[in-house]
Amino acid sequence: MKDNTKKSFDIKSIFRGGLGQLTIPIIAIALLVIFNLIRDPSFFSIGFSSNNEGNTVLEGNLISIINSASELAVLAIGMTLVTAACGGQDISVGAAAAIAGSAFVKVLKSGSEIGAGTVIAAFVLACVVAMIFGAFNGTLVAVFKIQPMIATLILYTCGRSIAYWINGGATPTVSSPIITAIGSFIPGIPVPTPVIIVIVMIVLFKLLFRFTSLELLTQSVGINGSAARLNGINTTFIKLLSFIFLGICVAVAGCIGVSRLGLINHETLLLDIEMDAILAVAIGGNNLGGGRFKISGSILGAYIIQMLTITLYAMKVPSTDVKAYKAIVIVILVVIGSPVVKQKFNRFMTQLQMKKNQTAVKEGGKA
Amino acid sequence: MKKNNGFREPLTDTQLLMTITICIFIAMYGLAMIFLQGGFLHVQQVFDLLNDNASLIIVSCGLTIVMIGGGIDISVGAVTSLTVMSCVLYLNNGGSIFGSILLALGIGLAFGIIQGALISYLEIQPFIVTLAGMFFARGFTTILSVNPQKVDHEAFNKLRETKIEIDWLGYTAKNGTRIPGRMELGVIVALVIVVLVFILLQYFKPGREFYAIGGNQTSALMLGINVKRTRFLSYVICGLLSGISGYVFMMHTGAGNATNAAGMEMNAIASSIIGGTLLTGGVGNVAGTFFGTMTLTTIKKIVVASGLNDPWWQSITTGGMLCFFILLQSVVLSRREKKKKAS
Numbered sequence: 001m002k003d004n005t006k007k008s009f010d011i012k013s014i015f016r017g018g019l020g021q022l023t024i025p026i027i028a029i030a031l032l033v034i035f036n037l038i039r040d041p042s043f044f045s046i047g048f049s050s051n052n053e054g055n056t057v058l059e060g061n062l063i064s065i066i067n068s069a070s071e072l073a074v075l076a077i078g079m080t081l082v083t084a085a086c087g088g089q090d091i092s093v094g095a096a097a098a099i100a101g102s103a104f105v106k107v108l109k110s111g112s113e114i115g116a117g118t119v120i121a122a123f124v125l126a127c128v129v130a131m132i133f134g135a136f137n138g139t140l141v142a143v144f145k146i147q148p149m150i151a152t153l154i155l156y157t158c159g160r161s162i163a164y165w166i167n168g169g170a171t172p173t174v175s176s177p178i179i180t181a182i183g184s185f186i187p188g189i190p191v192p193t194p195v196i197i198v199i200v201m202i203v204l205f206k207l208l209f210r211f212t213s214l215e216l217l218t219q220s221v222g223i224n225g226s227a228a229r230l231n232g233i234n235t236t237f238i239k240l241l242s243f244i245f246l247g248i249c250v251a252v253a254g255c256i257g258v259s260r261l262g263l264i265n266h267e268t269l270l271l272d273i274e275m276d277a278i279l280a281v282a283i284g285g286n287n288l289g290g291g292r293f294k295i296s297g298s299i300l301g302a303y304i305i306q307m308l309t310i311t312l313y314a315m316k317v318p319s320t321d322v323k324a325y326k327a328i329v330i331v332i333l334v335v336i337g338s339p340v341v342k343q344k345f346n347r348f349m350t351q352l353q354m355k356k357n358q359t360a361v362k363e364g365g366k367a
Numbered sequence: 368m369k370k371n372n373g374f375r376e377p378l379t380d381t382q383l384l385m386t387i388t389i390c391i392f393i394a395m396y397g398l399a400m401i402f403l404q405g406g407f408l409h410v411q412q413v414f415d416l417l418n419d420n421a422s423l424i425i426v427s428c429g430l431t432i433v434m435i436g437g438g439i440d441i442s443v444g445a446v447t448s449l450t451v452m453s454c455v456l457y458l459n460n461g462g463s464i465f466g467s468i469l470l471a472l473g474i475g476l477a478f479g480i481i482q483g484a485l486i487s488y489l490e491i492q493p494f495i496v497t498l499a500g501m502f503f504a505r506g507f508t509t510i511l512s513v514n515p516q517k518v519d520h521e522a523f524n525k526l527r528e529t530k531i532e533i534d535w536l537g538y539t540a541k542n543g544t545r546i547p548g549r550m551e552l553g554v555i556v557a558l559v560i561v562v563l564v565f566i567l568l569q570y571f572k573p574g575r576e577f578y579a580i581g582g583n584q585t586s587a588l589m590l591g592i593n594v595k596r597t598r599f600l601s602y603v604i605c606g607l608l609s610g611i612s613g614y615v616f617m618m619h620t621g622a623g624n625a626t627n628a629a630g631m632e633m634n635a636i637a638s639s640i641i642g643g644t645l646l647t648g649g650v651g652n653v654a655g656t657f658f659g660t661m662t663l664t665t666i667k668k669i670v671v672a673s674g675l676n677d678p679w680w681q682s683i684t685t686g687g688m689l690c691f692f693i694l695l696q697s698v699v700l701s702r703r704e705k706k707k708k709a710s
Contacts, residue, residue, distance in 0.1 A: 089494070140690075144697040147646040149439070149494075151693065153637060158686025161679035169677065275498055288492045320513060320625070324506025330499040331485070338489040 021285035021292075024337040025300040028283065032307050036314075043314060051185065058190045061310055069306035070194035071097075071253040071270060074201050076280040076298040078242075078249030083281050084222045085242040086141050087290030088148025092133075093246070094273045095159020097254035098266045100130040102166040104255050105174055105264040114176035127251040133159075134247025135240065142239035156274070163266035173263040183259030194256050201252060205295060218242060222290035276305055283333060380703070384643025384696055385655035392662045399665070403672045410536040414550050416664050421553035422447060422616040424660050426631060427638040428564045429608030431656045434639055435568070436601040437581040437648025438486065438493040442478060442500030443609045444631030448624075449504040450474050450613025452511050455623035458520040467523070468614060475610015476603065478504070483602030487595045493602075501632070508625050515624040518617070527618050531555070553615035560608065564653045577601055581648025637685075638663050641692045645700075662688075 036043045046060035075093050082090050107122035108114055133155060140151035182193050189196075209215040220228040221238045229235050257270050282288055283304055284297025308329055312322045335341060378386065399407045406412045417424075426443045433440045453474060454467045462470075478500055485496045518524065529552055536548035568574035576597045579587040588594050616628060642659030644651030663685065670684050 140693070144694060145701065146693055146697050150636075150640055150646050153633060153640070154686050154690045154693065156633060157637065157689060158683045161682040161686075165677075165679045165683070169679075275501075278494065279498065282492065282495045288494060318509075318513075320509035321506050323502040324510060327499040327501075327503035327506060330495070330502070334491045334495055334499070335485070335489060338485075338491045340489050 021294050021297050022300070024285050024333055025283055025297055025304060027336065028304045028333055029300070029307070032304065032311060036311060040314070043311075048190065055185050055187050056190055057185050057192075061314065063192065065303065065306050065310050066195055067192040068310075069302050070192075070198045071256050072273060072276055072280060072306060073198050073299050073302040074249050074253045074256070075246075075273060075277040076284070076302045077201060077205055077295055078246030079277045079281050080284070080286055080293050080295050080298040081218060081242040082148065082246050083278075083286060083288060084290055084293035085218045085239050086148045087222060087288075088141070089274075089278045089281070089288065090137060090152045090243070090246055091149055091274045091278075092137065092152040092155035092159055093250050093253075093277055094270045095156050095163070096130055096133050096247070096250045097257060097270045097273070098160050098163035098264075099133060099166065100126040100251040100254035101258040101264045101269050102163040102266060103129040104251075104258055105172055106166055108174045108176070108179070109172055114174065114178060116178060119176075119178050119182075123251070123255055126255055127248055130251035130254070131244050131247035134243040134245075134250065138240040138243030141243065142236040160266050163264070163269075167264065167266070171263060171265045174258070175262055179259045179262060182256070183262065194260070197252065197256060201249070202295075202299065209295075214238075214241075219292055223292070277302075279330065280305055283330075285337065380645075380650045380700065381643065381652045381655075383699065383703075384650070385652045385658075387695065387699070388642050388655050388662065388692075389658050392658045392665070395662065395669070396665060399669050399672070403669065405672060406668075407672070409538045410548050411538060411546070412668070414536075414548050414554075416661060416668070417554045417557070418549075418551045418619065420660055420664050421551065421557040421619065422612040422628070423631060423634055423638065423664075424557040424657060425560050425608050425612040425615060427635040427642075427656045427660050428560055428653050429605035429612075430632075430635045431639045431642070431644050431651050431653050432564065432568070432577060433493075433601050433605045434636075434644045434646055435581045435648060435651040436577045436598055437584070438598065438601065439636075439646065440482070440493065440497045440500075440602065440605050441632045441636075442482065442497040442504060443605065443612070443635055444628045444633075445501040445504035445508070446475060446478050446606065446609040447613040447616055447631060448627040448629075449508045449511075450610050451617045451620075451627050452508045452516065452623040452625070454614060454617055455516045455518050456511060458518055458523055459516065462520075464520075464522055464526065471610045471614040472607065473610070475607045475613070477606070478609065479603040479606020482606065483599040486602060487598040505625075508627075512623065513625060515622055517622045524621070526552070527621055551619060553618045556611065556615055560611065561653060561657050568653055573597065573600055578649055581650075583649070634663065637689055640696075641689070643696070645696070 043061050046058060046062055048056050049059045051057050075097075079090060079093065082088075104122045104126040107125050108118060111118050137148075137152050137155060140146045140154075141148050144151075181187070182197075184192060186193055186196075217228075217233055217238050220231070220233060221235045225235050228238075253270065253273075258264050261269075278288070280301035281298045283301035284294065284299070286293045286297055305326075308326060309322055312325055313319070317325060396407070426447060430440055430443060450471045454471055457467050457470055458464075482493075482496050482500050485491050486493045518527075531550045531552070532547040533550070534545075534547045537546050540546050566574075568577065576587070576592050579590065579592055580594050580597050584594055587597075613628075617623070620627070638659040639651065639656050640646070640659070641662055642652065642655030642657070644656060666684055666688055667681050670681050675684075
């Protein structure tokens with residue numbers, strides 16, 4: 001399965017899976033870039049323009065890809081952790097984000113004026129609410145040993161209704177310069193704010209992995225839970241923690257989503273994002289059965305999905321039909337990445353090389 | 368409930384979970400009959416539940432087979448929707464009923480075969496493959512038609528109107544006319560499929576092999592079971608049943624719509640779980656799934672009947688009930704495990 005034992009650094013090794021986990025995402029990005037270059041090179045043009053508020057902002061397809069994939073990228077971070085630790089996926093993130101967004105709006109609406117303090121308080125509350133629901137999912141998974149998909153099916157079923165209930169059956173709007181700034185651009189900075197938030201999240205998680213042993217612990221729990229427990233790792237706590245981290249990601253994604261639109265619609269906020277987030281994790285080369293993981297892969301995966309969507313939009317595909325084309329690309333990607341195909345390809349390449357040059361094969365085998 | 372007292376054969380996990388579900392369903396329905404009365408006293412209520420959910424029952428059967436084999440298929444709802452839309456368009460463009468049935472079966476089979484081949488022979492994770500299948504089917508449905516389409520086919524509409532009327536199960540309406548119990552043809556299809564799948568799982572070799580590969584893949588392989596082919600077969604059956612479910616859905620609604628059967632995959636998974644199927648594989652029973660579907664749909668009726676009219680209560684109660692069943696299963700199974708270890 002994991003055939004990155006051979007580590008020869010020639011160009012062919014990329015095609016043989018020499019990049020390890022990141023092979024598929026990099027191939028996918030390369031394919032998309034080449035396709036777009038052939039189709040229409042102006043796809044990649046980036047320019048400056050001034051928006052309604054008179055700020056100078058960056059503009060272009062690439063920027064809109066990076067901007068609109070923000071929620072997905074944030075969720076992919078948390079989803080990777082949960083996948084790695086529990087060997088299953090959380091399908092309730094969209095619903096949980098709706099709840100977090102509702103809580104966010106509820107606090108914003110409570111005061112007469114929306115100041116910086118209110119926004120921070122609202123965000124903190126949204127985080128707390130999302131963490132509580134994350135802990136609920138986590139308890140079911142870690143303590144009651146229920147499959148993550150089944151456990152989160154509960155919140156998937158009723159989450160959006162809870163969001164509806166929080167706001168008393170309405171879809172309130174919020175309008176404030178601060179919310180607009182979070183959702184689009186901060187005056188004076190040409191980069192969209194959601195992108196900055198994603199970068200901050202990535203840095204935070206990198207620091208977390210740098211200064212704690214969370215990454216190692218998560219991987220060991222995911223690879224073999226009972227072995228990890230026998231080595232003195234509190235597997236229950238690690239699993240629970242991964243869900244709580246996902247909760248924070250959900251809250252951030254929910255708040256970005258709400259700020260972007262300036263309203264909370266419990267039915268359509270981040271609709272179907274759970275499937276995309278899981279897809280991002282899978283495209284990133286992470287094993288959905290848990291174990292070793294790479295956050296960078298998942299984030300790349302998120303951008304690939306968005307790049308694909310925007311490419312399709314640029315080709316004038318109606319938004320309702322995008323899914324069908326997306327599915328075809330997904331199937332091609334996973335077939336390329338499937339262990340059986342990889343094995344066959346590797347064998348084929350080795351045979352080819354053996355015929356060409358036997359000594360090179362021997363050296364490659366030693367290295 | 369039966370007790371394991373050494374003399375009798377102890378209940379297997381499958382039977383235990385199924386028994387719990389059936390008991391709870393009967394208790395729930397009984398309470399509804401006593402406290403809510405109204406429609407619950409008429410047999411027609413049960414018929415209505417069946418009429419509305421025949422396609423869900425069929426899909427859940429297919430999903431149960433896949434889940435017993437240790438897999439998952441989340442494309443079922445989308446395939447149902449695609450089948451409905453294609454059949455409606457085919458009928459409206461002058462197709463025959465026989466042809467439309469073949470088309471429905473063909474679509475289902477095609478999805479089953481492609482997904483099954485990708486999952487079992489190329490060893491790709493089932494969740495991703497069927498997710499792609501779901502995206503494809505949903506997307507293709509809207510490519511076929513974004514607008515709702517109504518069936519405009521004389522023979523089909525006649526078939527659709529055909530209902531089985533059972534007079535002695537009917538009731539007398541307030542104005543004195545006698546209304547017989549009405550059941551749609553789709554219900555018969557659904558019930559036949561439940562029985563067939565039950566027999567397949569219980570008495571035939573492929574059925575037993577599904578349990579074997581779901582329970583422990585390695586030991587199944589050592590027993591000489593062709594694991595890949597068995598897994599492939601489970602997805603093919605599931606795909607086929609999605610196709611049939613699409614046809615039954617069309618018989619019920621008589622129209623195709625891009626949002627048809629939205630969320631059906633999750634309802635089907637929930638029905639299977641309530642019926643005692645474990646996602647880990649190896650445990651499950653299609654009779655339990657049938658009662659699972661009934662429980663899931665009855666609770667929604669009860670919520671409406673008891674006057675909780677706010678739109679959020681239905682799904683919040685469904686979620687709560689799901690939570691209850693999932694926790695119950697977890698507790699029951701872990702207690703049994705402990706007992707097994709102790710003895």
